[in-house]
Amino acid sequence: MAFQKPSHTFTKIHLKALRTNNFKILFALSFTVFINTLSFAQDIPKKGKTIAPSVKDSLVISSDSLSIPEISEKSQDSTLTDSVKPKKDLLEHIVKYHAKDYTRFSQKNQKLYLYNEATIDYGDMNIKAGNITIDYTKNTVYAKGITDSIEGYTQKPVFTQGSNVVEPDSIVFNTESKKALIYNSKTEQGEGTVIASITKKENDSVYFLKNAKYTTSENLEDPEYYIKLRKAKIVPGKKIVTGLANLFIYDVPTPLGLPFGFFPQSEKQTSGVIIPSFGEQNDRGFFLQNGGYYFAISDYVDLAVLGDYYTNGSYGTRLESTYAKRYRFRGNVGFRYENLITSERGFPDYARNTIYNLRWSHSQDSKANPSSRFSASVNLGSSTYYRSSVNQVNSGAFLNNTLSSSVSYSKSFEGEPQVNVSLTATHSQNTNTETINMTLPTFQGSVGRIYPLASKEGSKKGIIQNINLQYNLRAENRIQTTDSLFFKKEMFDDAKAGFQHTIPLSTNFKVFKYFSMSASTNYNEVWTFKTIDKTFDPVDRKAVTTTVNGFDTFRTYNFSTSIGTTIYGMFDFEKEGKDPKIQKIRHVMRPSISYNINPAFDKYYDSYEVISADGLTTSEVDYSRFEQGIFGSPNKNFSSSMGISVSNNLEAKVRDKDSTATEPKKIILLNNLNFSTSYNFAGDSLQWSPVRMSGGTQLFKNKMSVNFGATLDPYALDNNNNRIDKFNIDNGGSLFRLTSANLTASWSLSSKKGDGANDKGKQKGIDENVRSGGRDDDLFGISEDFADQQIKSDKKDEDDVPSEFYNYKIPWNLRIAYAVNYSNSRRQNEISSHSLMFSGDLELSEKWSIGASSGYDLKNAGFTYTQLRFERDLLSWRMNFSWIPFSTRTSWNFFIGIKSSILKDLKYEKRRQPDIRL
Structure with a gap:
C-alpha cells in the first residue's frame, strides 16, 4: 500500500529557461475562438419546399373545341349561383x-x-x-x-x-x-424560463420580447441569476435569438455578455460543442482539457469526441459513446489516448510517453432472449495509464494495480438432457509487473445430468437410482505476454492450446437415517498440441528444454467419497417467572469426512541424466512432457488422503425492545466458523496438513462486517526454521503453532437521516471508478471531472427544512475498512500488513457539504492516498473544490457552474495538476 507522511513531502523547485512555443500557444487560442464561434451558430435547418415539375406530358391529348359539355338542369338554377357572398361569422x-x-x-x-x-x-x-x-x-x-x-x-x-x-x-x-400582447409573462422554454415585461405574440410559432430575463432558477420571483435579453425572438421548441445580452447575479450586472446570442431549444438530443476547462501545469504549460464536440447520432447511440492540449506539445483524446435499445441491450464504449511530453527538448529530464486505454461495457436485457446471452466488460491498455495520465477524470483509478476484461456469449439448448455452450475471451493485466494473460478464446460445452438407472416415474431414491453422469468440454487458447509485445507477432509465438474432457459419475444416498453419503469418480482426458523434451547440456552445465510440436494426450481418473450430517443444539435461558434478554441460542454444526484416491500416472514421466565434469552420471531428474501445458500434468505419486471439516453457525433469540412485539427478535452471532484439515495416508512424513480456520459475522444491525482466519500447524520447526516430522507439542511447544492470521472489518455508519448524504453528487465518480477496474466506493477517492456532472437535489419535506446557515440535524456517513495480517511461518513473528482506510461525508448545512477519503498505514506509520472534497449548493449553481494535499498526485481542482444541462458550459474551472516531485 502506497503511503507518505506529510512531513516527508518535498517539492523540487528550480528554474528553467523554458522555450516559448508561440505556434502552439496560438494554436490553443485559435481553438477557443473556434469554440466560441460554433457555440452560437447551431440551428435546425428547415425542410425546403419541393418544386413542382413544369414540363407537361407530351402524350396528353387536348380536348376537342367542338365538344360541348352537358349542362344539367340543376346547375342552371340561378339560386345556386348567387353572386352575393354570405357574410363571414363574427368568430x-x-x-x-x-x-x-x-x-x-x-x-x-x-x-x-x-x-x-x-x-x-x-x-x-x-x-x-x-x-x-x-x-x-x-x-x-x-x-x-x-x-x-x-x-x-x-x-x-x-x-x-x-x-x-x-x-x-x-x-x-x-x-x-x-396576435397578442402579453404583460409580465413567464414562459417555460426547455429547462429554462423566460420572464418578459412585454411580449408580442406574432403567430403560433413566433414571439417577440422586450426587456426579458432567461434563467433556470426555481425561484422566479427573485432569481439568483439570469441572462438579460434586451430584445429577443422566440420560436418555441426550436430557438431563442437575442441581441445584446449579459449575465446578472441577483440583479447585479456582470461584464460577461454577448453582442448577440443563440439558445437552441429542442425536446430531443442535439449535437453541439463541449467547452473545455483550462489551467496550468509547471512542466507542460497552459492547457485546455476535456473540450470537444458531442454528436447526437440517433435515439439509440451518441458520441462525444473530447481532447486535451498542452502548450508544450502534449495532447490527448477521448472517444466516449453510449448506446441502448429498450428490452434488448445497453452499453458504453470509450477509448483514451495521451501523448505526454515532459520538460523541453534538450534538457536531461525530457521524456515522451504514449499511453492508451480501451473500455467497453455491454449488458443484455433478460427479456431479449432467455436462451442466449452476450455480455462484455473490457478494460485494457497501457499498464502505466492510470498512474501517468494527467487528466483529472482518472484520479479515482490512480491506485489500480490490475486491469481485467471478459467478453462472453452463452446459449442453452432446451431438452433432455440440456446442452449448454459458451465462448469467452478474457484478459488479466498486472500494472506493476506489466504481465498480461489472455485466453483467445475459451470454449466450454456441457451436457446436463443424466440419470440412466432412474425410474421414469416417481422420485429418485437409493444409491442405484441416484447414479448420474455429465460431460464437460473445455477448449482454451492461452497467451502470456507483456506490454511491449501486446498485439505484436511475438505475442502469438508462445500461445498454448488444448482440450480437456471430463466425465464425472456420482451418486448420493442416506446412511443410518441421519447421515448423507456421496460417492463419485471422475474421468479426465487432456489433448495438447505442444509438449517438451529435456536434456542435460554438459558444456553449459544446465538442463535444456525443447518444444515439441504435435498432438499428444494423457488420461487420468480418481475416486472420492464423503459422509456428513447436521447437528442442532439449543441452549434455553428462559426460566419460569423471568424474562432474560438472551432467551435462546441455537448452534448448527455440520461435520463432514471425505476420502480421496488419486492413482499414480508415472508412465507419463521421463527422465534425463545429469553428467558431472568428469563424465560420470550423478543423478537422474524426472519430468513430464506435459508439465508446461495449460491443463497441467498428471500426478506422479499415489495419493490417498482423508479430509475433515466442521462448519458452525450460531444464532440467538433476544427480547425485542418493542414492547408490542409478540415474538423475540432473531440475531446472528456467527455467520460461519469453519475448521478443516487433511491426512495423507500415502505420505511418508508430514502427513497432517495445517488446520485452517475461517469465520465471519455481522454486528450492529449488519452495519459492521467482520471476517477472520488463521492457519495452525501441528508440526515443529528445526533450528533452520524448516518443518520437521515431529509434532510441536512433542517438541516442548503447544498443540498447534500459529503460522498466519488475518482480520478484516468494514463498518458503515450514518446518521438516521443522512444515509444518502451527498451520495448522488459523487455516484457518477464512483461509477467511473468501477468502470476503470477500481473499488465500488470512495475509499481511494473519486473522479474529479466535476464539469461533466449534473446534480439535481431532491425536494425535501416542507415540514423539515433546516436552516441554510446552520443545520442542527447534521446528516453524515462514515465508511471504515480495517485489515491486519500476521505471519509466523518461519518464526518471523511479525505483522506483515496493518492498515486503516476511511471515507466520509458531512452535510454542515442544507447547502454545504464536505467529504474525505484517506487511510493510515499502521505498520509503516504513514498516510495513504488522501482526497478532500468540498461542495456548495448555490441553488441553480454548483461549486466544488477537490484537494489532494500530499503524495505524488498533489493537486487541486476548483469548479463553479450552472447545474442545468442547457447552460452547463457557463462555468469557471481552475485546476492545479501534479508538478515534478522528488
Missing part, C-alpha cells in the same frame, strides 16, 4: 366560457364580461383568469387578475395554446389575427 370557432360569480353581456358595447375563475375555450386556445372581457366588435379577448385588499393581485391569467403555456399579469388576444 370562426365556437366560444365556450364559464365564470364562478357572474357572466354579463352588453348588447350596446357588444362585450361579454366574465368574473372570478373565468375560463375561455376558443379553438386550441384556453385562457383562465379572474377577469375576462370579450370584445365582439374588435375580436379581442382581454384577461387580467383580481385585485383584493387582503390577498393582493390574485387569479393571474394562464394562457395556453397548443403546448405553449404563458403566465402573465394580463393579456390582450386578437381572435382574428391570432
